[in-house]
Amino acid sequence: MLRSINKKYTLGILGGGQLAKMTMLEAYRLGLDIAIIENGENSPAGNLTKYEFASKIEINKQLDDFIQISDIITLENEFINPNILRYIEEKKEVYPSSKTISLIQDKFVQKTTFANANIKVANFKDINNLEDLKNFGLNFGYPFVLKTRTLGYDGYGNYTAKNYEDSVLGYEKFKNRDAEVYAEEFVKFEKELAVMVARNKNGEITSYPVVETFQQNHICKEVYAPAAISEKSMRLAQELSIKCVEVIDGIGVFGIESFLLPNGEVLINEIAPRPHNSGHYTIEACVTSQYENCIRAVLNLPLGNTELKVNSACMINILGEVNGNGVPSNINEVLKYGRAKFHLYGKESSRVGRKMGHITVTGEDLNEVIEYARNASNILKWE
Numbered sequence: 001m002l003r004s005i006n007k008k009y010t011l012g013i014l015g016g017g018q019l020a021k022m023t024m025l026e027a028y029r030l031g032l033d034i035a036i037i038e039n040g041e042n043s044p045a046g047n048l049t050k051y052e053f054a055s056k057i058e059i060n061k062q063l064d065d066f067i068q069i070s071d072i073i074t075l076e077n078e079f080i081n082p083n084i085l086r087y088i089e090e091k092k093e094v095y096p097s098s099k100t101i102s103l104i105q106d107k108f109v110q111k112t113t114f115a116n117a118n119i120k121v122a123n124f125k126d127i128n129n130l131e132d133l134k135n136f137g138l139n140f141g142y143p144f145v146l147k148t149r150t151l152g153y154d155g156y157g158n159y160t161a162k163n164y165e166d167s168v169l170g171y172e173k174f175k176n177r178d179a180e181v182y183a184e185e186f187v188k189f190e191k192e193l194a195v196m197v198a199r200n201k202n203g204e205i206t207s208y209p210v211v212e213t214f215q216q217n218h219i220c221k222e223v224y225a226p227a228a229i230s231e232k233s234m235r236l237a238q239e240l241s242i243k244c245v246e247v248i249d250g251i252g253v254f255g256i257e258s259f260l261l262p263n264g265e266v267l268i269n270e271i272a273p274r275p276h277n278s279g280h281y282t283i284e285a286c287v288t289s290q291y292e293n294c295i296r297a298v299l300n301l302p303l304g305n306t307e308l309k310v311n312s313a314c315m316i317n318i319l320g321e322v323n324g325n326g327v328p329s330n331i332n333e334v335l336k337y338g339r340a341k342f343h344l345y346g347k348e349s350s351r352v353g354r355k356m357g358h359i360t361v362t363g364e365d366l367n368e369v370i371e372y373a374r375n376a377s378n379i380l381k382w383e
Contacts, residue, residue, distance in 0.1 A: 011295065012070025013093070014057055016043030018345040018355065019076040019275045024048060026291040034199050037066040044346045045076075049113070059087055067091050073124060074252060074298045078105055079151060095201070095251040095298045096273040103248045104271055105117035106310070108149045108182040117247045119240060120267050122259075123185040131169050133183070136185070140185040140322060146170045148179040148215055158218060189259035193227055194278035195241035198253045198293040201300040206293070207246065208286065208306045210237045213278050216319070220277040222373075223315040224366060225285055226308065229260060244271050255279060274344045276353075277317060282306075284341050284360045285313035312366035314373040318357040320350035321382045328356075329383045337376035339363070350382055 001217055009032050013020045016038030024034040024045055035051035036043065046052035051069055055062035057080055067073070067278040073094045075085075078101060085098035102112040111124050126149075127133050136144060146167065148157035157172030157179070174181050192215065212227040213220050227234065241256035248271075255276025257269040281288035288296075288304025296303050318328075327345040328334070334342050344357040361373040 008033060009071045009299065010051065010069055011298070012037070012066055012073040013045065013076055013082055014073065015076035016052075017076055018044050018347075018357075020045035021048065021345065022280075022343075023076070023275060024289045024307055025076075026289060027295050028293060030292070031302045035066055035070045037063065039242070042348060047346060051345075054357045057081075057084060059084065060162075072298060074266075074272050074274075074294065075101075086341050096254075097249070097251065100248045100250050101271060104273060106149045106180075107147060107270060108322065110270065111182075111184075113247060114244060114268055117243065119243055119247070121263070121269075122187050122267060123182055126185050127171065129296055130171070131165060132169065133171055135163060135185045136160070137164050137167060140183075143186045144166075145184045145186055146174065147184060148174055148177075149182055150180070159373055187259045187269075188262070189267070190262050191227065191229065191260040191265065192269075193229070193237050193260055194223070194276070195256045196253060196276060196279040196282065196290045196293075196306075197241050197245045197250075197256060197260070198290070198306070199245050199250055200297040200303060201251050204303050205242055206303045206306050207238045207242055208279065208282060208290065209308055211278055211281070217353065219273055219317070219319065219355075221317050221319070222370070223278050223281055223313075223314040225281050225315075228366070229262075230264060233260055233264050233266060240266055240268055240274045244268060251300075252297050253259050253279075253290050258363040277315075277358075279360050280317075280343070281313045281315040281360050283343075285310050285362050310362040311364045312369050313360060313362045314366070314370045315358055315360045316373050316377045317355055318344075318377065318380060320354040320356050323351045324349065324383055326350050326356065328380045330379065330381045333379050334359070334376055337372070339372060340376040342376075 012035040016036045021044040034049045036046045037053040039056045041054040053062045053066045080100045082098040103113045146159040163166030192213045199205040210225040211225040214222040255272040259267040282289040324347045341360045361369050362367040
């Protein structure tokens with residue numbers, strides 16, 4: 001049964017980073033209150049609510065107080081222990097659920113779940129010893145990618161093995177962290193794609209346009225919407241992305257990353273159970289942003305229209321270039337680019353590669369939009 005907003009709801013968010021912040025801005029517009037629990041005070045989202053709980057997400061009084069004040073709970077990252085989610089579920093609804101998170105938090109389990117559902121993924125295998133490592137290289141060739149099964153993001157936990165000796169170095173590096181490891185065949189792709197999908201408890205599901213993503217040092221740097229691919233490949237990417245969410249019984253909003261192969265086929269890479277970098281552009285470019293649809297899905301409300309309301313859009317992540325102040329020294333210069341929508345996340349400090357904000361530009365011609373967005377981004381200075 002669809003929920004109706006006929007009372008003042010408080011949405012609890014596990015995590016207080018920029019994704020939580022952008023979600024809560026949409027929640028406030030819909031008349032909701034927000035509770036945030038985050039390890040440490042003055043997080044980007046925690047600064048915007050009177051219901052800020054500065055605590056590790058573990059079973060303690062702070063978590064109990066957070067649960068008590070929240071009517072329904074969601075999360076902004078996939079690294080929360082499913083046992084904690086199950087503890088919360090005994091008291092309040094949590095979406096995505098502990099069951100969903102348990103199917104995707106471990107990327108080897110995630111790949112196995114999708115493969116068992118006949119969703120195409122790269123060849124992969126768990127690696128328990130050097131013999132497994134050697135055999136994977138013999139069977140699938142080099143290079144291949146070693147990955148930690150958990151806690152991998154923005155390239156952290158990935159190692160591209162060029163030969164057997166190199167693979168041993170990567171394997172030992174991860175094992176020294178007590179990390180479980182699996183291997184994936186290296187995919188020779190034409191483009192990296194992403195699709196945002198929203199699904200509510202009632203089973204209503206919708207997908208956003210397929211976008212192309214460009215990575216810098218394994219971190220999403222640029223997003224182009226819509227992706228310049230064939231209608232067949234676009235349809236395939238959307239269909240596979242929807243199937244991924246249905247297979248894990250996902251409720252909320254999900255970012256599904258995939259590879260476009262030279263023959264036009266699409267291979268699923270991985271899924272994130274939350275708003276995603278590749279969906280930031282939806283704030284300005286789509287009828288309903290990924291953040292609003294996250295709220296609609298979690299509250300089991302009717303989902304909003306996901307169509308583009310512009311011809312094209314480019315989003316550029318603003319990554320920290322130095323360790324220092326969290327605010328660029330020349331914001332005024334960026335604001336002179338009147339078509340660029342500048343989002344600064346409010347983080348207290350910058351470090352190299354840290355996501356500090358993003359810029360989105362919309363327009364008629366994608367190439368012109370990309371150039372404009374890059375010009376606005378490139379003049380930023382950090383001290």
